[in-house]
Amino acid sequence: xxxxxxxxxEDYSKWYNELVNKADLAEHSDVxxxxxxxxxxxxxxxxxxxxxxxxxxxxxxxNAYFPLFIPKSYLSKEASHVEGFAKECAVVTHYRLxxxxxxxxxxxxxxxxxxxxxxxxxxxxxxxxxxxxxxxQSYRDLPILIxxxxxxxxxxxxxRLFLRTTEFLWQEGHTAHATKQEAxxxxxxxxxxxxxxxENYMAxxxxxxxxxxxxxxxxxxxxxxxxxxxxxxxxxxxGTSHFLGQNFAKAFDVKFADKEGKLDHVxxxxxxxxxxxxxxxxxxxxxxxGLVLPPSxxxxxxxxxxxxxxxxxxxxxxxxxxxxxxxxKSLGISFKFDNDDNRRQGWKFAEYESKGVPIRxxxxxxxxxxxxxxxxxxxxxxxxxxxxxxxxxxxxQVLAAIQQNLLQRSKDFRTNNTFIVxxxxxxxxxxxxxxxxMAHWDGTNETEEKIKNETQATIRCIPLDFVNEEGKCMxxxxxxxxxxxxxxxx
Amino acid sequence: xxxxxxxxxEDYSKWYNELVNKADLAEHSDVxxxxxxxxxxxxxxxxxxxxxxxxxxxxxxxNAYFPLFIPKSYLSKEASHVEGFAKECAVVTHYRLxxxxxxxxxxxxxxxxxxxxxxxxxxxxxxxxxxxxxxxQSYRDLPILIxxxxxxxxxxxxxRLFLRTTEFLWQEGHTAHATKQEAxxxxxxxxxxxxxxxENYMAxxxxxxxxxxxxxxxxxxxxxxxxxxxxxxxxxxxGTSHFLGQNFAKAFDVKFADKEGKLDHVxxxxxxxxxxxxxxxxxxxxxxxGLVLPPSxxxxxxxxxxxxxxxxxxxxxxxxxxxxxxxxKSLGISFKFDNDDNRRQGWKFAEYESKGVPIRxxxxxxxxxxxxxxxxxxxxxxxxxxxxxxxxxxxxQVLAAIQQNLLQRSKDFRTNNTFIVxxxxxxxxxxxxxxxxMAHWDGTNETEEKIKNETQATIRCIPLDFVNEEGKCMxxxxxxxxxxxxxxxx
Numbered sequence: 001x002x003x004x005x006x007x008x009x010e011d012y013s014k015w016y017n018e019l020v021n022k023a024d025l026a027e028h029s030d031v032x033x034x035x036x037x038x039x040x041x042x043x044x045x046x047x048x049x050x051x052x053x054x055x056x057x058x059x060x061x062x063n064a065y066f067p068l069f070i071p072k073s074y075l076s077k078e079a080s081h082v083e084g085f086a087k088e089c090a091v092v093t094h095y096r097l098x099x100x101x102x103x104x105x106x107x108x109x110x111x112x113x114x115x116x117x118x119x120x121x122x123x124x125x126x127x128x129x130x131x132x133x134x135x136x137q138s139y140r141d142l143p144i145l146i147x148x149x150x151x152x153x154x155x156x157x158x159x160r161l162f163l164r165t166t167e168f169l170w171q172e173g174h175t176a177h178a179t180k181q182e183a184x185x186x187x188x189x190x191x192x193x194x195x196x197x198x199e200n201y202m203a204x205x206x207x208x209x210x211x212x213x214x215x216x217x218x219x220x221x222x223x224x225x226x227x228x229x230x231x232x233x234x235x236x237x238x239g240t241s242h243f244l245g246q247n248f249a250k251a252f253d254v255k256f257a258d259k260e261g262k263l264d265h266v267x268x269x270x271x272x273x274x275x276x277x278x279x280x281x282x283x284x285x286x287x288x289x290g291l292v293l294p295p296s297x298x299x300x301x302x303x304x305x306x307x308x309x310x311x312x313x314x315x316x317x318x319x320x321x322x323x324x325x326x327x328x329k330s331l332g333i334s335f336k337f338d339n340d341d342n343r344r345q346g347w348k349f350a351e352y353e354s355k356g357v358p359i360r361x362x363x364x365x366x367x368x369x370x371x372x373x374x375x376x377x378x379x380x381x382x383x384x385x386x387x388x389x390x391x392x393x394x395x396x397q398v399l400a401a402i403q404q405n406l407l408q409r410s411k412d413f414r415t416n417n418t419f420i421v422x423x424x425x426x427x428x429x430x431x432x433x434x435x436x437x438m439a440h441w442d443g444t445n446e447t448e449e450k451i452k453n454e455t456q457a458t459i460r461c462i463p464l465d466f467v468n469e470e471g472k473c474m475x476x477x478x479x480x481x482x483x484x485x486x487x488x489x490x
Numbered sequence: 491x492x493x494x495x496x497x498x499x500e501d502y503s504k505w506y507n508e509l510v511n512k513a514d515l516a517e518h519s520d521v522x523x524x525x526x527x528x529x530x531x532x533x534x535x536x537x538x539x540x541x542x543x544x545x546x547x548x549x550x551x552x553n554a555y556f557p558l559f560i561p562k563s564y565l566s567k568e569a570s571h572v573e574g575f576a577k578e579c580a581v582v583t584h585y586r587l588x589x590x591x592x593x594x595x596x597x598x599x600x601x602x603x604x605x606x607x608x609x610x611x612x613x614x615x616x617x618x619x620x621x622x623x624x625x626x627q628s629y630r631d632l633p634i635l636i637x638x639x640x641x642x643x644x645x646x647x648x649x650r651l652f653l654r655t656t657e658f659l660w661q662e663g664h665t666a667h668a669t670k671q672e673a674x675x676x677x678x679x680x681x682x683x684x685x686x687x688x689e690n691y692m693a694x695x696x697x698x699x700x701x702x703x704x705x706x707x708x709x710x711x712x713x714x715x716x717x718x719x720x721x722x723x724x725x726x727x728x729g730t731s732h733f734l735g736q737n738f739a740k741a742f743d744v745k746f747a748d749k750e751g752k753l754d755h756v757x758x759x760x761x762x763x764x765x766x767x768x769x770x771x772x773x774x775x776x777x778x779x780g781l782v783l784p785p786s787x788x789x790x791x792x793x794x795x796x797x798x799x800x801x802x803x804x805x806x807x808x809x810x811x812x813x814x815x816x817x818x819k820s821l822g823i824s825f826k827f828d829n830d831d832n833r834r835q836g837w838k839f840a841e842y843e844s845k846g847v848p849i850r851x852x853x854x855x856x857x858x859x860x861x862x863x864x865x866x867x868x869x870x871x872x873x874x875x876x877x878x879x880x881x882x883x884x885x886x887q888v889l890a891a892i893q894q895n896l897l898q899r900s901k902d903f904r905t906n907n908t909f910i911v912x913x914x915x916x917x918x919x920x921x922x923x924x925x926x927x928m929a930h931w932d933g934t935n936e937t938e939e940k941i942k943n944e945t946q947a948t949i950r951c952i953p954l955d956f957v958n959e960e961g962k963c964m965x966x967x968x969x970x971x972x973x974x975x976x977x978x979x980x
Contacts, residue, residue: 027621029621030561030620031557031561035557036555036556036557036621037554037555038554039552039553039636042552062532063532064527064528065659067524068524068610068641068657069524069657071520071521073595076595086586086587086588087587087588088585088586090584091587091598092580092581093598094580094581095581095645096576096577096578096579097565097576097577097579097581097609098577099576106565106566108581120582127519131526140832151558153558155586167559169555342630
């Protein structure tokens with residue numbers, strides 16, 4: 001635990017892996033590409049989930065649960081969808097094991113072969129639209145506004161904890177509407193819910209935009225996204241919201257009768273964020289000492305550590321901290337008093353630093369005598385001696401200040417790493433150092449593909465606040481109506 | 491929606507299926523044995539989950555998440571465990587689909603065969619203990635108190651919504667301890683957490699007991715359980731808590747060093763409840779009109795229905811109900827005002843009755859004039875005209891009374907359907923009519939098996955409050971130290 005992390009400047013990727021391990025967030029399982037989310041990591045995910053869940057319900061959505069298994073034939077019903085997902089799925093072919101005839105253990109029972117193979121859901125559009133077909137007859141049944149919290153599986157070849165794993169946890173909203181406009185508004189609304197969550201809880205500024213055709217979700221007519229910039233200058237897609245048009249309604253024959261009795265296919269959206277957000281959170285704020293958490297999502301917001309030489313001192317300090325814990329609890333602030341006698345103070349300081357606890361309080365005999373406590377801020381690594389009495393309101397202020405500072409710091413970082421470039425030469429020269437690059441593009445797949453092949457950079461999005469600006473594509477010189485955002489990405 | 495349910499007395503099983511459908515709780519999916527939990531059903535499950543989650547955390551547990559997939563070889567490591575679970579599992583053998591050469595759709599890509607097949611978890615002891623191996627070195631690492639909310643799959647041949655489905659949702663606690671006593675205490679503690687939840691939230695009285703050897707969890711040394719009695723006289727196992735001894739620690743070689751440095755295997759428990767509780771909740775309280783919900787778990791506790799002939803009347807009534815909704819919200823009471831103009835009052839009355847909403851308020855022009863409202867209780871099907879002013883405190887009292895009444899009613903039912911029998915003749919005569927039967931048993935597997943074969947009744951549990959009473963086994967006449975509980979069961 002006392003081992004130092006590799007620094008970000010030395011090896012960002014190594015730093016990330018070590019940090020996830022040191023802060024006890026997650027680990028690889030023996031199952032290829034599947035992670036174990038450890039209690040501390042899961043507690044952060046729970047906080048994210050709870051905040052998002054409230055926002056979904058406030059916008060009229062209800063939770064439900066659909067099967068893990070998708071019949072193979074469902075995937076094929078939407079042509080582009082199967083193209084996008086068939087290549088990376090786990091396939092269930094049998095439903096029983098039996099003792100091996102040679103006594104060597106258990107083997108698949110060949111007689112228990114499924115007539116039709118089942119796919120572990122990589123996303124649930126198909127199984128859900130197959131159900132909606134029975135739920136929707138008339139305009140009175142619309143809209144359907146459903147969300148599901150679930151695990152999904154995509155067979156990834158290269159995996160990284162939280163960022164890309166074979167199994168991951170997510171939520172997926174699936175809505176059905178009577179009109180195109182309403183579905184488009186829903187997709188837009190949910191994108192803004194995500195953006196609000198990213199900024200105001202994760203303290204992570206995001207660009208709002210739409211994907212180019214080649215980067216769209218398989219089966220969508222329009223994919224909206226939020227894009228964040230990590231400290232190494234790489235972009236991370238943090239959430240997507242899809243306008244699906246009538247594609248899935250057509251594939252699953254879902255029609256409704258309008259007020260005049262006229263039949264039409266239903267309009268759809270889907271939208272999701274996943275445990276990938278954990279990776280985004282880690283990489284946005286953390287430093288060479290470990291995790292840095294915004295107070296809004298910290299499972300422990302304040303930790304109290306006693307410094308003592310004997311039981312009398314410990315008891316006196318404990319009294320203070322236990323009383324403080326109660327009053328913080330009544331203010332909705334989570335406090336942990338760590339009086340574990342098996343661990344030394346230095347170990348504890350390092351431990352909570354690496355776990356990103358926003359405020360650390362330490363009290364020794366002299367502090368006790370003087371009515372003081374030491375307050376350390378994780379974000380700035382500052383500490384000061386302050387009066388213990390009335391510290392509750394100071395803690396509230398400091399937590400708010402940390403939340404604010406983290407957001408401002410990441411906004412500043414993004415500002416300092418967003419570049420306007422006009423020539424492909426300049427682009428190629430600068431792209432490796434990272435950042436968002438605002439450049440003119442001729443709007444063709446060919447140019448996008450060429451840039452990707454030559455630089456590994458992709459168009460992250462066409463910004464929602466796209467500014468009309470006459471220009472010339474940096475590659476082909478063809479006319480362009482405005483700049484799009486390029487970056488290398490996770 | 492207006493169709494009446496089959497009555498319980500006519501066909502209990504049909505009544506159950508129709509009720510689950512009519513109350514919009516769940517439905518079968520096209521995937522064999524897998525259910526879709528619809529928003530209203532899921533909202534009840536969410537409430538259950540949230541209450542239990544708080545109780546788990548209050549008793550020191552943390553949530554985490556382990557992989558969906560279990561390597562086939564893990565299952566074999568604990569001998570009795572594999573016997574219990576290998577026969578009913580979903581097996582993943584491939585990780586990719588490809589376009590069929592004949593263009594007919596997608597088929598399994600034969601080149602993407604897994605070296606070792608993966609099992610969809612039927613329960614997670616093996617994958618979790620394989621991880622604990624790396625987490626535990628010394629007594630300082632103990633206890634580990636972890637819970638997981640997850641989906642699991644058991645390939646059931648006969649399925650019923652909520653009661654027995656191929657995929658279901660559950661929580662599974664997995665704890666590791668330094669001593670046998672501590673693990674046994676943990677198993678006992680969690681059983682009491684379940685019993686408290688069943689009684690005080692589900693309003694469902696339960697017997698606490700232990701399973702006989704033949705009914706134990708595969709891999710457990712002792713299985714504790716809570717058993718409830720449904721209205722048709724059949725028992726339902728509502729939760730189990732297992733003392734696993736050192737079985738899994740030995741299978742996965744998990745040892746710890748005690749304070750003296752001596753190595754020993756770790757002691758374990760696991761415990762779980764599932765969406766099966768939804769079935770128990772439905773069958774404990776509901777009646778021929780539909781679902782009856784205890785207020786503690788009702789997503790909507792109070793519904794307000796306006797009765798009006800024109801917009802002026804609707805507006806005046808709406809004002810009243812909207813104001814009431816706000817004050818109920820501040821009291822933590824969930825209220826729905828149903829002003830849907832597309833539905834008639836009679837339809838609404840039937841709808842909320844079938845959905846088990848505990849209190850229905852209806853207000854018409856005359857009520858408005860007189861300052862009254864009609865209050866109907868779902869449990870007793872009574873209604874009365876009461877003064878609207880100050881109705882909040884009355885609602886609080888009525889909700890508490892409903893909760894209390896439902897518990898008392900199901901306790902009385904159980905009392906009236908618990909029988910002491912001394913002869914196998916009497917047992918066989920009465921068992922088909924249902925109920926708990928307290929009888930002497932000689933303690934052998936053979937006798938238990940004989941009774942099961944001849945009557946389909948099983949020993950539900952040996953009660954924790956087992957009374958020492960000399961007697962003779964009702965079947966063999968061999969001596970017995972006390973009575974155990976028999977019933978036919980779900």
